[in-house]
Amino acid sequence: MRVEKNNQEKSMNKTTKIISLLVCIGILITGIWLGTVKKSNKEERETIKIGAIFPLTGNAAKKGEYESQGALMAVEEINSQGGINGRKIELLIEDSGTDPKKGISAFRKLVEMDKVCCLIGALSSVGMPLKGLIEKNKIPTIWVSGHPDFLTGTKYIFRNLPTSAQFVEALSNFIYYQLKLSKIGILYMNDDYGVSLKNEFKKIFPGTILFEERYDKDGKDFRTQLIKIKEKNPQVIFIGGYGTATGILIKQLREMKVTAQLCGPIGIAQADTKKTAGSAIKGVIYPEFIDDSKEEVKKFKEKYKAKYKQEPGVDSFLGYNSVKLLAYGIEKSDLNSELIVETLSNLKNFKSATGMLNIKNKEVQYEITIKKIE
Amino acid sequence: MILGYLTHLLILIGIYLILALSLQLAVGFAGLLNLGHIAFFCIGAYTSALLALKGFPFWLCFLLGGFLAMLFGFLLSFPTNKLKGDYLALATMGFSFVIYAIVLNWTSLTRGPLGLPGIPRPTLFGISFSDNFSFLILTTAVALISYLIIKKITTSPFGKVLEAVRDDELATKVLGKNTFKIKTYALGISAFFAGIAGSLYAHYITFIDPTSFTLLELIPVLCIVIIGGLASLKGTVLATIILVLLPEPLRFIGFPSSIIGPARQMIYALILLLILLYKPKGFYGKVELE
Numbered sequence: 001m002r003v004e005k006n007n008q009e010k011s012m013n014k015t016t017k018i019i020s021l022l023v024c025i026g027i028l029i030t031g032i033w034l035g036t037v038k039k040s041n042k043e044e045r046e047t048i049k050i051g052a053i054f055p056l057t058g059n060a061a062k063k064g065e066y067e068s069q070g071a072l073m074a075v076e077e078i079n080s081q082g083g084i085n086g087r088k089i090e091l092l093i094e095d096s097g098t099d100p101k102k103g104i105s106a107f108r109k110l111v112e113m114d115k116v117c118c119l120i121g122a123l124s125s126v127g128m129p130l131k132g133l134i135e136k137n138k139i140p141t142i143w144v145s146g147h148p149d150f151l152t153g154t155k156y157i158f159r160n161l162p163t164s165a166q167f168v169e170a171l172s173n174f175i176y177y178q179l180k181l182s183k184i185g186i187l188y189m190n191d192d193y194g195v196s197l198k199n200e201f202k203k204i205f206p207g208t209i210l211f212e213e214r215y216d217k218d219g220k221d222f223r224t225q226l227i228k229i230k231e232k233n234p235q236v237i238f239i240g241g242y243g244t245a246t247g248i249l250i251k252q253l254r255e256m257k258v259t260a261q262l263c264g265p266i267g268i269a270q271a272d273t274k275k276t277a278g279s280a281i282k283g284v285i286y287p288e289f290i291d292d293s294k295e296e297v298k299k300f301k302e303k304y305k306a307k308y309k310q311e312p313g314v315d316s317f318l319g320y321n322s323v324k325l326l327a328y329g330i331e332k333s334d335l336n337s338e339l340i341v342e343t344l345s346n347l348k349n350f351k352s353a354t355g356m357l358n359i360k361n362k363e364v365q366y367e368i369t370i371k372k373i374e
Numbered sequence: 375m376i377l378g379y380l381t382h383l384l385i386l387i388g389i390y391l392i393l394a395l396s397l398q399l400a401v402g403f404a405g406l407l408n409l410g411h412i413a414f415f416c417i418g419a420y421t422s423a424l425l426a427l428k429g430f431p432f433w434l435c436f437l438l439g440g441f442l443a444m445l446f447g448f449l450l451s452f453p454t455n456k457l458k459g460d461y462l463a464l465a466t467m468g469f470s471f472v473i474y475a476i477v478l479n480w481t482s483l484t485r486g487p488l489g490l491p492g493i494p495r496p497t498l499f500g501i502s503f504s505d506n507f508s509f510l511i512l513t514t515a516v517a518l519i520s521y522l523i524i525k526k527i528t529t530s531p532f533g534k535v536l537e538a539v540r541d542d543e544l545a546t547k548v549l550g551k552n553t554f555k556i557k558t559y560a561l562g563i564s565a566f567f568a569g570i571a572g573s574l575y576a577h578y579i580t581f582i583d584p585t586s587f588t589l590l591e592l593i594p595v596l597c598i599v600i601i602g603g604l605a606s607l608k609g610t611v612l613a614t615i616i617l618v619l620l621p622e623p624l625r626f627i628g629f630p631s632s633i634i635g636p637a638r639q640m641i642y643a644l645i646l647l648l649i650l651l652y653k654p655k656g657f658y659g660k661v662e663l664e
Contacts, residue, residue, distance in 0.1 A: 016657045019512065019649065020612055023620075030623045054634025064635070095635045100579050100586060101386060102621075108379035109625055110541050130579040149491050 045192070047090040048335070049085075049284035050075075050326060051116035051139075053106045053130075054319075055123055056360050058098040059178045067122050067144065069308050070319030070353075074327070098124045102315050103130060111137050117335050118142075120322040122315065126148060131157065140340040141345065142322040144315065148196070151362050155162060156341055160322050160364045164193070167265055167287040168200040170368035174285070175205075175236055177235030181261065182207030187249065194299075197265055199241035208232050213372050219245050223294045234260050242267025247276025254280035261285070269320075269373060284373045289366035290317055290354050308340040321352045325364070381506045383619060385460070388513035389574050390480075392520045394598040395607065396567030401596075402604040404529055404560035405540030407459065409592060410450060413473035414443040414507045414565040416587035418572025420477060420484060423493045423582055426651055432496035436573045443569025444562045451558040470589055478584045489583025496577050498648075513574055513613055520567055527563065536560055537605065540661070595653035603659025612657055620645060 021305070029203035052071055054064035057102055083089060083298055092114050103126035111133075111161045112289070119138045122372045124147035127226060134141050142158045143150070151159055175181050184207055188194040210232045229237075234236070237253070237260045239246060246268060250345060267317050272334045290297055304312040325344060333339030347359040358365045393415060400408045423441035426432065432566050436563050454465045484490070495504040496512065503509045527533050538546045539553050576582050594617060602613030624638045655661075 016653060017467050019652060020616065020657060023616055023645070023649075027616075027619055027623045057639055062637065087621060093634055095638065097635075098585065099591075100581065104382055104579070105379075105386075105622065106625070109622075112377075112379045113626075125583050125585050127491065128489065128583075131491075147488065149488075254407075262558065351426045 009135075026291040027287045045203065045238070047088045047230070049090050049092060049114055049116040050323065050328060051107075051110035051114065051119045052091055052166050053096050053103055053126060054093060054122035055098045055126070056093070056095040060098045060123060062086055062313070063122060064095070066315035067319035068319075069195060070312065070316035071120060071323045073304065073307060073316075074320045077322060078323075078327050084327055085334070089323075089327065096121070096123065098125065100126055102132070104125075107133055117337070118326045118340065120319070120326065121202055122318075138337045140326065140337050140344070142325055143324070144318045154362070156326075156337065158344060158359065158362050158364060160318055160325070162289050162366045162368060163363070164197055164265065165200045165204075166363075166365070167368060168197060169204050170287045171238075171263055171265075171285070171370065172205045174287075174370045175261075176264065179236075179261065180333035181235040183210055184209045184236045184238060185232060185260070186212045186238045186240065187229070188212070188214050188239075189217050193242070193267075194240045201238055201240070215241070215245065217241075217243070217245055220248060222249050223256065226252060226256055226258065230256060230258050236261045236263060236326060237301065239264040239268060241265075242270055242273060244272055244276050247273040249279070250277040250284065251280045261309045266282070269315060269371070274373070281373050284374070285370055287368045288371045289368050290314060291367070291369045294355050295353055296351070309348060317353050320355065321354065321364070324352055325350065325357070327358075347352070381510050385510050385578055387507065387515050388510070388517040389578065389597065389620045390453035390598065391517045391594050391611060392567055392571035392574070394518055394602070394610050394614050395414035396564045396571065396596055397605065398599050398605075398610045399524055399526050400528070400564040400565070400601070400616065401599055402606070403536050403540065403558060404564075406466075406557065406561060407463040407562065408466045408564070409463050409539060409589065409596075410473075411564070411595070412567055412587055412589060412592040413470040413574040414447060414474055414568035415575070415591075416477060416584075417443045417446055418569030419568070419576040419582050419587070420490075420572075424483070426494055426577065427490065427492070428554055432498055432577070435572060438570035440566045440569040443572070444566040447562040447565025448558055450565075451554075451561045452547050455554050455557070458551065467589065470483055470592070474584060474587060474589075482495055484584075487583060487585075490576075491581045491610070493576050493580045493582065495580070500549075504542060509578060513578075516570065516574060520570070521611070522608065524567070528605075530554070532559075538578035540605075558594040559650060597646065601646065601653075601656050603653075603656030605660045606656070609656055609658035616633050654655065 052068065054067045056064040057060060063242050071091060075089050078084065079088045088231060092110060094110055096103040096106055120142050122144040124145040127143045127145045127150060128147060130153055135154055138156055140156050144161050145159060145283060146161055151157060175366055184205060186198055186201060187207060188198040202209060211229060212223060213229065215225065220236045239249065239262060250262060264284060264286050266286055266288060268284060274281055301312055328350065329340040329344045344359055345362065350357040355367050397411050400406045418439035421442045422435040425435040425438060448471055450466065454462055456467050478486055495509065497503065503512050535546065535551055535556055538557055543553050598610060598613045600616050601607030601617065620639065621642055624641055
């Protein structure tokens with residue numbers, strides 16, 4: 001590293017000043033110009049503005065893409081049917097880039113500059129810091145988040161994602177009342193997700209629990225652990241985990257001729273788990289909230305494929321439903337946020353892309369069905 | 375009501391400014407390309423948040439956040455003492471991964487990926503900084519004091535020795551200076567300011583989780599330091615303002631929604647490239663990165 005000579009530095013300073021000045025002026029002018037142009041547009045006053053904060057860049061970008069495509073599809077559908085009480089919807093999508101700081105910038109811009117009446121969004125890490133702001137500004141919000149603390153102390157926020165408690169409840173009912181099996185063993189992964197699944201399952205399941213064993217998230221060989229388990233002879237084994245380690249676990253269970261019915265959370269049907277487990281995964285049951293055999297789901301999939309040339313993800317359904325639910329709330333309550341929240345809180349039998357929906361305790365209740373991996 | 379939006383951006387500028395100035399001290403003045411800087415930010419944020427959630431007063435959380443980060447700064451300087459340039463960068467990068475893994479996996483303390491919600495807004499001497507405007511004043515005050523202290527350090531005899539270590543460590547050693555001690559101090563002070571920036575961040579956002587402290591988060595700060603120009607505090611201030619504000623007007627350009635995310639990133643990157651093309655040393659840079 002070397003110190004430059006003085007005269008060269010001076011001439012550098014001049015261009016620096018010019019460039020930085022130009023950039024500053026550019027930022028100011030474009031900001032003001034675009035801000036005023038948007039406001040003077042007459043048509044915009046007539047539309048109902050809904051804000052959306054999705055992770056369009058960063059490591060959750062695919063999720064954001066699915067969400068925004070689903071949401072846009074819902075908006076298009078509503079507008080082509082004449083909008084809400086004759087007024088068209090406009091969806092203003094902002095990028096959070098999975099970053100809470102950018103999420104707040106996006107929220108401020110949407111609420112203060114664009115004056116959106118309602119908000120949709122995704123990701124817990126972006127949503128959690130926004131909770132206070134949403135409450136303060138009284139913006140009815142539907143958010144896709146699985147965080148257990150997301151709804152504590154809020155009034156205007158709804159959760160649009162089944163929690164692990166709901167999944168576990170459906171699964172436990174199915175095992176106990178439908179399959180009539182009551183002796184169960186629990187294997188769970190040693191991370192947050194696994195522990196919370198185990199706790200939920202213990203709380204809900206009415207039968208006897210023979211054992212609780214935890215397995216390593218990065219483990220490769222579980223055979224010694226499994227010998228103990230085989231001796232206890234459970235009718236069902238609940239596997240609270242996902243990913244490669246879970247796949248290996250299932251494979252080794254079957255190799256050791258453990259014949260118990262296996263079941264697990266929604267993550268057990270992920271591609272990586274299936275791949276590592278191979279044929280051993282056949283017959284494992286898991287809860288699912290998007291039922292492929294339903295008419296609505298089939299129709300949605302077809303429409304989505306025709307429009308975006310790709311299969312919809314889970315988040316496409318959620319994004320679509322978020323907009324549809326808000327639109328219903330707005331239609332019934334005419335943009336009054338208190339009324340929108342009240343209407344949505346007591347919503348029953350709402351027709352959506354995934355079937356009938358109810359809202360209970362600010363949580364969108366999906367119909368959870370139990371599926372078997374073929 | 376554009377005021378809230380602007381206040382938010384100004385607070386971000388303040389927090390980034392402290393972070394960038396502290397990194398400038400290590401990279402620009404001491405010549406230590408420290409990619410573990412985000413870990414100090416993380417330590418400050420988590421220390422301050424955990425203490426505040428236990429009910430300790432803000433000033434204590436704030437200072438302890440800084441001091442704990444400083445302690446780790448001293449610790450980091452021991453194993454990296456003999457490393458230079460790229461090797462130092464790699465070693466310190468490893469440090470940032472270690473801290474990230476600890477925060478993610480020490481679930482009984484940090485709640486792991488669930489993060490820490492409900493971090494209280496600060497109160498100092500009976501004054502509550504709960505609304506954004508008063509928080510802006512607090513941030514501005516801290517940023518200003520940090521600037522003045524770092525300015526004082528860099529213009530002091532100690533700062534001159536620091537620059538000498540950067541330019542030629544062997545020559546400085548020959549002159550009888552203990553370069554290890556000097557580098558340790560530089561890293562410690564730099565870590566302290568990163569820690570207090572982390573504390574401010576945690577109390578402003580009120581929710582932190584490990585994803586806010588990955589290596590990726592350091593890149594904008596490093597951009598600020600390089601675009602502002604190495605060893606220039608004035609340049610750092612200017613670059614902070616420009617880089618924090620730059621993405622915002624892009625929010626108002628009406629891209630079709632299918633390309634909104636990538637299009638903005640591309641423009642942002644293009645502007646950065648243009649600046650570096652015409653100003654390879656940054657705005658006020660005196661030295662080049664080796």
